[in-house]
Amino acid sequence: MKTIHLIAATRPNFMKVAPLWHALSSENDYTVKLVHTGQHYDYSMSQLFFDELKLPEPSVNLQTGSGSHATQTAAVMVAYEKYLLEQTPDVVVVPGDVNSTLACALTSVKMHIPVAHLEAGLRSRDKTMPEEINRVLTDAISSICWTPSEDASENLLQEGVEPNRISFVGNCMIDSLNTMMPAIQSRRAWEQFDIEADTYCVVTLHRPGNVDDPTRLKAIINALMELSVRMPLVLPLHPRTRQQLDNMGMLPTLEQHGSIHIIPPQGYLDFTSLMHRAALVITDSGGLQEETTILGIPCLTIRPNTERPITCTEGTNRLVEPDSITSAADDALGSGVTTPRIPTFWDGKTAQRIVTDLNERFANNRVDNG
Template sequence: MQRLRIDLIAAARPNFMKVAPLFHALHAQPWCHLRLVHTGQHYDQNMSGAFFRDLGLPSPNLHLGVGSGSHAEQTANVMLAYEGACAADRADLIVVVGDVNATLACALVGAKLCIPVAHLEAGLRSRDRNMPEEINRLVTDTLADILWTPSPDADENLAAEGVAPERVTRVGNIMIDSYELMRERIDASGERRRLGLEKREYAVVTLHRPANVDTPAPLASLVSQLTRIAARLPLVFPVHPRTRKNLEAFSLWTDLVATSGMQVVEPLGYVDFMNLVCGARLAITDSGGIQEETTYLGIPCLTLRNTTERPITVTEGSNRLVTVTELERTVEEVLAGRWTHGRKPELWDGQAAARVVDDIRRRLSIAPERSVEEAGVVGFPSQQALGNA
């Protein structure tokens, strides 16, 4: 039986969380054959392998082993390695997720080899081109044949950029699928108990954005404020390797780990980390995904950025953008009860992966019980055929 050959690309932790629900949803379909491709952009075991285990993903079919490097090095190395993989074993459809360098690189490979590309989490825009992720999002959405969006603002962004509406399908937020997929294990995790934390009586901190951690002044200011906040509210801080490196380089690490009320821990797997988030009074972050998860859970989120590519978490959810200098004061507002609880955006319901499967099936005119071969589809359709579906 001929089956649609689909490559699912994963590179960094947020990618793994987005790929997992889709992998499980597609794996159950008789009309497709999956190849899970790990580019190796996050190569530390705590940053990569643990997430595969937590999310029930098998070992990757293909590991490109790219590792660290500059943006140009990572992008170029992924392109070289993935182009070779496609030459040896060509996919019918490449699915890229999120906004990391590998997302852009694999989309470029697909476009140049005339392999259709689908972008999951398309249309997000921060309007800040100083962020490399914004460049990756813009170029990937230009190249992609299918754009699966999480929210109305993403649809509006693509329409404003002239993207043909037939290329766009709003499927909802795949990150919520990951949470619902793992909810029982998250609730059962003993991480909060292991750290001696009481529900709603602590905050979670994550920092990794260059603007916050790559230069001494903002990072020192954050450490100083976190030290004072920890005297009011216990903090747990899973430290990203890049952030730890800079904390040590700027002579801030020793003071941070000695702070009373502050628990500095190694990066955590998805299940244990979300166990902490679910029980937190608030989150302090510069991440993208945590803005979404806290909105879904109704937990106050203080995002240390000037812009966000997820504005719906601010307009409808429990997120607020906060400058470095405002952090301590804003925490006090949360503790005083002055915070908007927000609501869950439409289609943030744990069914995004199912909608992706339905959209592929619709574009190929595959009935649920039929294979690609039975539907008379020899290969994946051209961009024109996709657009006319």
């Protein structure tokens, strides 16, 4: 019996690990322990997602909370090391690119425990993004790199990662989307705002590059207010975004705006229900670039780059700057609904391919830490 630690830290992580938890738990050869680092910790950012994705209570919650990058990374390393000293797994699976991803990977490798990186190989080539640092370093020390797309595998090969460490398995977030779609479609979350399906725009903002720069954030908000003249906007506010808008004195204006619906962070089902019947999505999130591609919804990503270029070349995504949001929205809405090319292995079967890969690696003694 092999023991697997699945690391969960933030909202995007939960959608990635849920299909894998269910797939591994159905196998007789694995004991799966869900490790919550506590990087996202309030109900709307954490427990609600566990409930909706039918994840069990974590085996442990490290309760590390928020803080600076150094504080948070160090806190997760110290807390996770203590847990690893109590019982040692055969593999630690770290998803995504948040601080907990790198922290748990570093801690495990230093204790000679193999690490598997779920969603490996994504690259924005932008070292000012903390997520890019986390991605590159985690891939460098992982024994197994499970990639979501062929370009991600190619990135790893170009960086000198040995081919036997790389397995192209697909996108686990799409597994969650496919599994939950009946519940999503029945939710009809937009009706609470008295707006019609397929007529509104969903907006999310949380990345420091957009939120922490008052000048850039003001330009984004001004563009959104201009767009709201033409269509209703639904804006679930991330806590850091709400705080910054409040500091800038812009929050009351948005809250009183007739065509902009400011709401708290939503659970997976309600948010995805809102998104899947939107006419347009404007975001700086990584995962939404992928989900809108599957759903065929035009997506504008307010960033100069993306670690998911396949969503632009094969999907519905395009990169925009604050001063081009309204014109890009007009172009996207004017072109109508598109039929994107669905990237290879974004088919809802990624978790099972991972289980197959893990079975083969254990059978052939190809799970090690060096």
